[in-house]
Amino acid sequence: TIEETLRILQTEIPLACWETVYVTILATAFAVIIGLPLGVLLVVGEKDGVRPLPKGVMHVLNVIINLLRSVPFLILMIMVFPLTRLIVGTAVGTVASMPLVIAAFPFVARLVEGSLREVNPNIIEMAQSMGASPFQIIVKVLIPESVPSLISNFTIAITTILGYSAMSGIIGGGGLGKIAINYGYYRYKY
Numbered sequence: 001t002i003e004e005t006l007r008i009l010q011t012e013i014p015l016a017c018w019e020t021v022y023v024t025i026l027a028t029a030f031a032v033i034i035g036l037p038l039g040v041l042l043v044v045g046e047k048d049g050v051r052p053l054p055k056g057v058m059h060v061l062n063v064i065i066n067l068l069r070s071v072p073f074l075i076l077m078i079m080v081f082p083l084t085r086l087i088v089g090t091a092v093g094t095v096a097s098m099p100l101v102i103a104a105f106p107f108v109a110r111l112v113e114g115s116l117r118e119v120n121p122n123i124i125e126m127a128q129s130m131g132a133s134p135f136q137i138i139v140k141v142l143i144p145e146s147v148p149s150l151i152s153n154f155t156i157a158i159t160t161i162l163g164y165s166a167m168s169g170i171i172g173g174g175g176l177g178k179i180a181i182n183y184g185y186y187r188y189k190y
Contacts, residue, residue: 008183013176020175023097023165028158031104035157038065038105039112040138050124050142051134068106073164076103077171100168104161111153115146 041061045053071079077099084090084098119142127141143150169177183189 008179012179016174016176016179020162020165020177023100023168023173023175024158024162027097027100027104027161027165028154030101031108031157031161032154034101034105035108036112038109039116040142042109042113043116043142044134044138050128050137065106065109068102069110071103073099073103073167074170077168077173097165097168097173100161100164103164104157107160108154108157111157112150115149115153116142118149119145 038061041053042058042065044050045058045061047055068076080099080102083102087098123141123145124137127137132140165173165175166177166180167173169175169179169181172178
């Protein structure tokens with residue numbers, strides 16, 4: 001009915017929008033905090049990288065990132081319930097955004113890896129020949145040179161996390177996904 005629709009629009013949609021924005025920003029921040037260093041490690045730690053790491057470490061890192069990226073988000077959410085309960089105290093609601101972070105940080109790591117691989121190797125070689133340490137190359141060459149690509153890729157990450165946040169409404173994650181499930185899908189009012 002029109003009355004119910006107006007009530008939902010006035011009372012529940014503003015809160016759901018806020019919950020969606022809150023969860024998206026929070027999950028994106030944590031995904032970047034975890035994914036950025038991992039993406040840097042994937043590039044600088046390879047055999048011909050700035051600071052090569054043991055082959056076994058790189059293999060394990062790649063396997064973990066590939067496994068987490070390949071699990072569908074709905075299944076990942078359910079698999080991470082115990083970890084979310086352990087860390088946050090609950091597996092539902094907007095505070096339980098752990099599955100979003102776990103789904104997003106491998107994605108961000110691969111986006112960062114792609115951005116850093118676009119940096120001209122001659123610039124890195126020049127910095128090395130001038131005596132720059134691996135840390136200086138990462139902080140003063142690799143990351144600044146890849147900023148335009150990183151910004152573009154972080155935009156992709158935010159929109160992906162926003163989509164994931166809507167899916168989390170299926171299992172009680174709140175936000176716009178909860179509104180769509182409760183008032184649309186469950187009541188057959190598409």
